[in-house]
Amino acid sequence: MRWRRVLVALMLVALAAAAGAGLARSAGDRGRPDPVRAVAAELRCPACQGESVADSRSPIAVAMRQVVADQLAQGRDRDEIRRWFVQRYGADVLTDPPDRGVRLLLWGVPALALLAGAYAAVRTLRPRAGRARPAAPRTPGARATRRAWRVASVGVVGLVASVAVVTYRLDPPARPAPADPVAVALQLAHDLETQDRYDAAAQMYQEALRERPxxxxxxxxxxxxxxxxxxxxxxxxxxxxxxxxxxxxxxxxxxxxxxxxxxxxxxxxxxxxxxxxxxxxxxxxxxxxxxxxxxxxxxx
Amino acid sequence: MLGDLGTASLAAGLASATLTALLWLRVALFDAPARIARLGTAATLAAAAVACALLEAALLRHDFSVRFVAENGGRHVPLYYTLTSLWSALDGSLLLWLLVLGGYAALLARRAYPARLHAYAMVVVSVVMLFFFALSSFAANPFRPVSPVPTDGPGPNPLLQQHPAMGVHPPLLYAGYLGLVVPFAFALAAPLAGRDGAGWVRLARPWALAAWAALTGGIGLGAWWSYAVLGWGGYWAWDPVENASLLPWLTATAFLHTTLVRGRVAWHSALACASFLLVLLGTFLTRSGAVASVHAFTDSPLGPMLLGFVLLAVAVSTVLTGRRDPEPARAGRPRALSRPTLVLVNGVLLVAIAAVVLIGTILPLLSAPLNGTRASVGPGYYQRTAVPLAVVVLLVMGVAPALRVRDRSAALRRLAVPAGAGLGTVALVGLLSRPGPAALTAFGAAAFVLTGLAGDALHLRTGPRRRPGRLAGLVAHAGLALVAVGVAGSSAYGRDDERTLRVGETLRVGDVSVRLVGVDRTGGSGSMAVRARLALTTSGRAGPTITPALRYHPARDTAVTVPAIGTGPLRDTYVTLIAVGEDSGSATVRLAVNPLVGLLWAGGALTAAGGLLAAARSARRPRGRADRLPPTAAGTGAGRSASRADRPAPKAVGSGAST
Known part of the structure; x- marks a missing residue:
């Protein structure tokens, strides 16, 4: 029996080592075949919702892909191109902006949830002894019951009334302006012009015109x-x-x-x-x- | 005419819902008979049903004097999509919401539960209902008249006219969302109901299971719709609307698991409340135009009101469930590696994932006032946070069932084979290909879980004690493991390419290629379409001709891509037509090969089936001697007061008192 257990353990160790090797091999660069796509995947299409420049078919994304391709052809590397775009259009142009300022919440809130959950779990697993009381059956008096009834009915009717009042008071909220695709298109067209790519620039202007004549x-x-x-x-x-x-x-x-x-x-x-x-x-x-x-x- | 009737039915529903809430409150406070309150609930449901029926009638009769029909109906829309256009825009979908909610309320009202708990729970459900009725009548009335009356409408959003899942997905999703109102109502009612409230967890569980199964199915169908219609080749984009459906699913999953273990009342009520509060929050996020999304509805004044209601609900549930007695100490210290501990660990992890998804979804909202700009959160964030947590959840899911056995070393022995399978999978896949660490660990974890489940299944069939109850969990877990394989495989091995082809030219991805045969243009009444005919070749063998299309809907001035998807057992070929040359002699085509996507749908269906199985079982299971009712009490008010006096308080599963 003993040797069998040892054998199983050995096999598991060997498998773990092989798995580690597989993981290490897989962790290396997967070597994307298309460098333009790799860079474009890190840029957010300003005219779309939640699409990267690599995936989007909007004319702006097409033009941005062209810019990426041009810059790659000029021998710039990935980080330089990213920096170039950030300088022009702000950090929001990246699909994954650096985590600074408000974006720290992205890590803080889950960490807090994890800690709070772990604390609650430990409390649940080891309840402090001696504090338990049998739940006292509550028998509220008749007056308290009537008061609860009155308060609750006023609350229920108040809820309906407040919806009605709020509706008539409220103007539809102004939609916060999303990243302005026209401004981006114009900026992009201007950039294209400085690179003597007047064809593409004209297309970009036409795109902007469609949105804002x-x-x-x-x-x-x-x-x-x-x-x-x-x-x-x-x-x-x-x-x-x-x-x-x-x-x-x-x-x-x-x-x-x-x-x-x-x-x-x-x-x-x-x-x-x-x-x-x-x-x-x-x-x-x-x-x-x-x-x-x-x-x-x-x-x- | 129809419009006036509809407005009247909404007003009647509002009045009836208000009255019903008060009637159930009377039952709870003064022991009044419940019959009238039940009638009120039925009347509220009837009002919601009438409103839905009237709007459907207006849509079918193309009555463009009704605002909703003028905005979302159209003479060119096929019958099926005319029917489904009830829920293709905000105001109409609110009616469906009311109908489903009313259905749950009526079902809950008919059940025989401990009287006070039941009455308080009905108060909660009725108040939720009256709020949504108020929204529908005051802020989002679809029946408001239009003048001048247009002769035709634009039809629903073209994206919502592409796929038959449109008829099933929203109702299923709503059934999932609103089913969670029942555990929420019980959790709020329990502290108010005194002794009656002790057994609420066991009563809420079947409802939660049914809702969870519907929600799982709804999320799966949504992913399928996104894959088959949106044409970008993926199924999940971490879009706010998708996240809003995932959030309650995560907490409801945690709820279902913690309720398997005795004790933990605080966890139960917190998770039950959180699930429905997240449903409300998701409604606020997606129905108010607060976040931009592919399929969010448009601007409306509902936002502030929904937000107000969410805050009210949070406050009420915190006050009601926050104050409770500490749980009694149990004899002995709990073992670190035991099933109850792991269930709790999984609960914590699921809550952490929910926190990740929640903050990722609302950060764009938060950052606007804090920072001046709308921060965007891309898929990269979720891949770094939610995905590793999900892999850990998967691993814990594989370990926990093995620990049913009391003997620790026996449990570890049962884990040896699955662990070997998992490590072996990682080694084999990792040495043969490079899927990336996340996908590789997901493969390993899935192999670990599936092997463990296979052992469990053998044990179930041949073991000394047959426990059919475990089958449901087994099926659901297997489904989730398959989903994990599908997600990891399709994201790691998916390949695609895009090119402009002239007629006769070929685009190749791996061993799959398409050759452009021709381009056809067709004009219809409501839409114009361009189709590319492409000859598909798979590993040298000629396949069928496929026809991806671009459909232009003049009424809404939008073009929609209709991808051609060839489904195989191991991989899909996914072809999208992106643009067509002016002379019809060329087409820009995107060809993607998506491996293992079929596992996603199969796994999702299996998971939902597991949920249904568990729901059916737990609803059928006798509720223990203590709270079984005399048959006459069911459904009638007559037996009610007697039953309260005669019956001893039900023994709690959930409360510490019974452990």
């Missing part, structure tokens, strides 16, 4: 379209703005620049109007140079 955004879109080489699109967008506000300097500027390839005459008219409307515009000097009768040979 705003002429300022439309003008940014027109510029991005112009720079990405889509002069038709730029013209169309600029005309949309000019339809509402015929003297918009930026609208005239984009329109004129976009017309230059196809309709030089109209382009000149638009640009002259631009100069008339906004002589002090930062781009005015450049345009004057363009329109001067003897353009420099390398003029854009």
């Amino acid at each position: 705003d002429d300022a955004v439309r003008l940014r879109l027109a510029f991005a379209l112009l720079r990405s080489g889509d002069s038709d699109g730029a013209q169309r967008t600029a005309r949309e703005v000019l339809g509402r506000e015929p003297n918009s300097p930026d609208g005239l500027l984009v329109l004129g620049l976009a017309q230059r390839t196809s309709q030089p005459v109209e382009a000149e008219r638009s640009l002259r109007r631009f100069l008339a409307v906004a002589p002090a515009h930062p781009a005015a000097a450049e345009i004057r140079r363009l329109l001067s009768p003897d353009p420099a040979p390398n003029g854009r």
